[in-house]
Amino acid sequence: MLVIENCRLTWPDFSADYSMRVDKGDLCAVIGPSGGGKTTLLHMIAGFETPESGTLTFEGQNLLPLEPAKRPVAIVFQDHNLFPHLTAAQNVALGLRPSLRLTDEERVLIDDMLDAVGLKGFDTRKPGEMSGGQRQRVALARALVSGRPLILLDEPFSSLDPGLRRDMIQLVGELRRKRPVTILMTIHTPEDVADLADQMVFVADGKVVASDVPSAILGGPLGAKIAAAVSNT
Numbered sequence: 506m507l508v509i510e511n512c513r514l515t516w517p518d519f520s521a522d523y524s525m526r527v528d529k530g531d532l533c534a535v536i537g538p539s540g541g542g543k544t545t546l547l548h549m550i551a552g553f554e555t556p557e558s559g560t561l562t563f564e565g566q567n568l569l570p571l572e573p574a575k576r577p578v579a580i581v582f583q584d585h586n587l588f589p590h591l592t593a594a595q596n597v598a599l600g601l602r603p604s605l606r607l608t609d610e611e612r613v614l615i616d617d618m619l620d621a622v623g624l625k626g627f628d629t630r631k632p633g634e635m636s637g638g639q640r641q642r643v644a645l646a647r648a649l650v651s652g653r654p655l656i657l658l659d660e661p662f663s664s665l666d667p668g669l670r671r672d673m674i675q676l677v678g679e680l681r682r683k684r685p686v687t688i689l690m691t692i693h694t695p696e697d698v699a700d701l702a703d704q705m706v707f708v709a710d711g712k713v714v715a716s717d718v719p720s721a722i723l724g725g726p727l728g729a730k731i732a733a734a735v736s737n738t
């Protein structure tokens with residue numbers, strides 16, 4: 506379980522105080538108005554931002570003393586952070602072995618992962634030779650191949666057209682059935698994940714305002730506020 510308790514961050518124009526829980530193996534959608542603190546929450550879990558107080562544990566392990574590379578966390582950004590001079594297979598391999606010196610077994614694992622994200626035969630392509638959706642598949646494969654149990658997806662598919670975005674979200678659902686991981690995903694279109702997510706949290710003004718199953722969040726008293734927030738993003 507991911508447990509965040511009163512993690513505070515203070516900047517001149519923004520302050521946050523996060524408390525939430527996500528069960529092991531669950532997919533948690535993080536929604537809320539622009540500037541409400543969704544990305545900051547993910548950055549804090551990944552270790553890019555350090556709270557001045559509070560506790561942050563995953564499976565009982567205190568993450569706060571750990572630098573980002575030592576955390577059991579893989580993050581996929583909206584701009585996917587692929588290296589343009591490396592092939593799809595090499596970009597995925599970075600998630601497993603930053604030196605890119607791979608064993609035969611690791612090569613097979615990377616091939617299997619490219620296959621799993623629907624990129625069989627794309628292994629020698631470079632990011633510039635792939636579509637936006639294909640690049641996001643590479644980034645997703647890199648996060649999954651890392652074997653890290655907590656995956657953070659920061660608006661990973663928002664630049665894709667609605668049909669492709671829904672395909673990618675379905676793909677996340679399929680992949681997590683194959684390999685159990687806990688996922689937090691920020692998203693501006695909550696309806697796309699309503700059927701897939703186990704949990705939905707609404708983040709506004711630096712706080713987790715509500716946390717429940719998606720149907721309760723979207724159909725509950727916050728529904729109108731959420732619709733307004735989401736339509737403004």
Ligand SMILES: Nc1ncnc2c1ncn2[C@@H]1O[C@H](COP(=O)(O)OP(=O)(O)OP(=O)(O)O)[C@@H](O)[C@H]1O
Nearest residue numbers: 516518519537538539540541542543544545546738
């Ligand atoms: N390192 C930082 N220093 C100062 N302020 C920051 C820093 N990081 C984030 N902020 C501020 O924190 C607030 C929340 O930003 P954040 O990116 O978390 O919002 P968000 O909910 O992800 O928004 P969006 O949906 O538009 O991506 C913003 O006002 C932002 O300017």
